[in-house]
Amino acid sequence: MSTPRPELLSINTATVREQWSLPQIIAGCVRRDIRLISPWRDQVASAGLKETARRLRDSGVGLSGYCRGGMFPAVDRAGRKAALDDNRRAVDEALALGAPCLVLVVGGLPRSPDGTCTSKDLAGAREMVRDGIGELLDYARPAGMPLAIEPLHPMYAADRACVNTIAQANDLCDELAPGVNSGLGLAVDVYHVWWDPQLKSGIERASGHAGRLMAFHICDWLVPTTDLLLDRGMMGDGVIDLKLIRQWMEEAGYRGAHEVEIFSERDWWKRDPDEVLRTCIERHQTVC
Amino acid sequence: MSTPRPELLSINTATVREQWSLPQIIAGCVRRDIRLISPWRDQVASAGLKETARRLRDSGVGLSGYCRGGMFPAVDRAGRKAALDDNRRAVDEALALGAPCLVLVVGGLPRSPDGTCTSKDLAGAREMVRDGIGELLDYARPAGMPLAIEPLHPMYAADRACVNTIAQANDLCDELAPGVNSGLGLAVDVYHVWWDPQLKSGIERASGHAGRLMAFHICDWLVPTTDLLLDRGMMGDGVIDLKLIRQWMEEAGYRGAHEVEIFSERDWWKRDPDEVLRTCIERHQTVC
Numbered sequence A, B: 001m002s003t004p005r006p007e008l009l010s011i012n013t014a015t016v017r018e019q020w021s022l023p024q025i026i027a028g029c030v031r032r033d034i035r036l037i038s039p040w041r042d043q044v045a046s047a048g049l050k051e052t053a054r055r056l057r058d059s060g061v062g063l064s065g066y067c068r069g070g071m072f073p074a075v076d077r078a079g080r081k082a083a084l085d086d087n088r089r090a091v092d093e094a095l096a097l098g099a100p101c102l103v104l105v106v107g108g109l110p111r112s113p114d115g116t117c118t119s120k121d122l123a124g125a126r127e128m129v130r131d132g133i134g135e136l137l138d139y140a141r142p143a144g145m146p147l148a149i150e151p152l153h154p155m156y157a158a159d160r161a162c163v164n165t166i167a168q169a170n171d172l173c174d175e176l177a178p179g180v181n182s183g184l185g186l187a188v189d190v191y192h193v194w195w196d197p198q199l200k201s202g203i204e205r206a207s208g209h210a211g212r213l214m215a216f217h218i219c220d221w222l223v224p225t226t227d228l229l230l231d232r233g234m235m236g237d238g239v240i241d242l243k244l245i246r247q248w249m250e251e252a253g254y255r256g257a258h259e260v261e262i263f264s265e266r267d268w269w270k271r272d273p274d275e276v277l278r279t280c281i282e283r284h285q286t287v288c
Helices: A022-031 A041-047 A049-059 A077-096 A122-143 A166-176 A199-207 A242-251 A273-286 B022-031 B041-047 B049-059 B077-097 B122-143 B166-176 B199-207 B242-251 B273-287
Strands: A009-012 A036-038 A066-070 A102-105 A147-149 A184-189 A213-218 A258-260 B009-012 B036-038 B066-070 B102-105 B147-149 B184-189 B213-218 B258-260
Touching: A009 A273, A022 A036, A022 A041, A022 A049, A022 A273, A041 A049, A041 A066, A041 A077, A049 A077, A066 A077, A077 A102, A077 A122, A102 A122, A122 A147, A122 A166, A147 A166, A166 A184, A166 A199, A184 A199, A199 A213, A199 A242, A213 A242, A258 A273, B009 B273, B022 B036, B022 B041, B022 B049, B022 B273, B041 B049, B041 B066, B041 B077, B049 B077, B066 B077, B077 B102, B077 B122, B102 B122, B122 B147, B122 B166, B147 B166, B166 B184, B166 B199, B184 B199, B199 B213, B199 B242, B213 B242, B258 B273
Parallel strands: A009 A036, A009 A258, A066 A102, A102 A147, A147 A184, A184 A213, A213 A258, B009 B036, B009 B258, B066 B102, B102 B147, B147 B184, B184 B213, B213 B258
Antiparallel strands: none
């Protein structure tokens, strides 16, 4: 494997969200010559959509994706409509920011108004997800905003995303938007899929549809992992064979960004954010 | 769905391991008229193998399984041989106790002598698991001890078991011991597999081989889950559709025990163990 092209490095803004605002992240990336980021909606809302679009343009920083749409399941029709409306706004924002895709974390079991999971109908939640993506596609495709389904690790099946494997995401693409450059595809995050015995075959299957592999997220799986959500590792500090998965992605035709997305309450969120970016750059060149 | 037969309830002894020794667990189960348990090797070692076998016989308590063999991968040949030797002893113990099967938690990435995961070769670990099970079968099959592969949740792929889906376990059975009553099968634990989009089809696939479905473990998935290992829920307190999965097991011909296995540092391990057993009995009848 050759060393990755440095200009493919992207910083998902969650990686330094505890230390920096979005304008600070953009400035910090420029100082380190990092030219791609993937911002979150709450950060964009805080900094202002138009202001952020201008800031990106002025600084020469592009997007590798926009985080995030999804969360389709809801206990009633009104809840599902509210989710769809919110997703349409996310599409509009992604367009305003020039994102190459809107990443979808599809949602888990529907929640009661008080926030508890009362349903056990996982198959039903998966149907709501399929229907929700289908409806959002009707809006996003004519607008020219690709949607990237991100399969999440099975430990999030109940509360974050009931699409948990590449196979499931491929199935959804085949059903809702078959063919090539169909506006629906996959975000492959190594943290979520590294364990899957069908990972390689799933990436190969996606390769049959140009444009389906829309994003590639990197970090690492620590042993031990001490928190289900906020204990992701820096590339090289865990057990994921990052070079091997990048090889599979490239063999499948993927030429896009390598987006670092690390939620790390005990470690990287406590460090000097400049050091975090420096480490991302170095690890991207050495272990990815 | 009909109510489960009460006599199918089994207590995996981990469920009250913090409160009671194995002799206390056996006595506690007898008091509640629970006639099946699944003990762990360390508990049996503490209580004595012969003494435990006698105690079980005298009390009329049987086993639904024996926990556990496995942990096949190792960094070198000596390590793999040591694991195999230890697994043979586990088979002997299971025979002495009259267990219907030895449950295999197959192991994750091989560890260095200092306990760290240095390998990222997940495919290689899976090959070691296949080879290890194959070798153990050569010992267990003539001895008459069935081996039950337990797919573990993908969040344990690195450190506990790199067999993470029913499909993988079925593949191993097909490769190593095809046919019916072949001495190799599956332990289906809802905690590990409830999220799997291929769960139903995997159980159906196993049903084509009489004797392959060897064990059925129950508990629940809490939302939120606060610990990767020790925060399992009591049946009914989480989001797993237990009746549905039991229905799939029964449609596949499974008629065996319903084994409650709960690791719960923050809740059930802190309670009066009599109350825990009482709750298991009640929930088994109402939500399983």
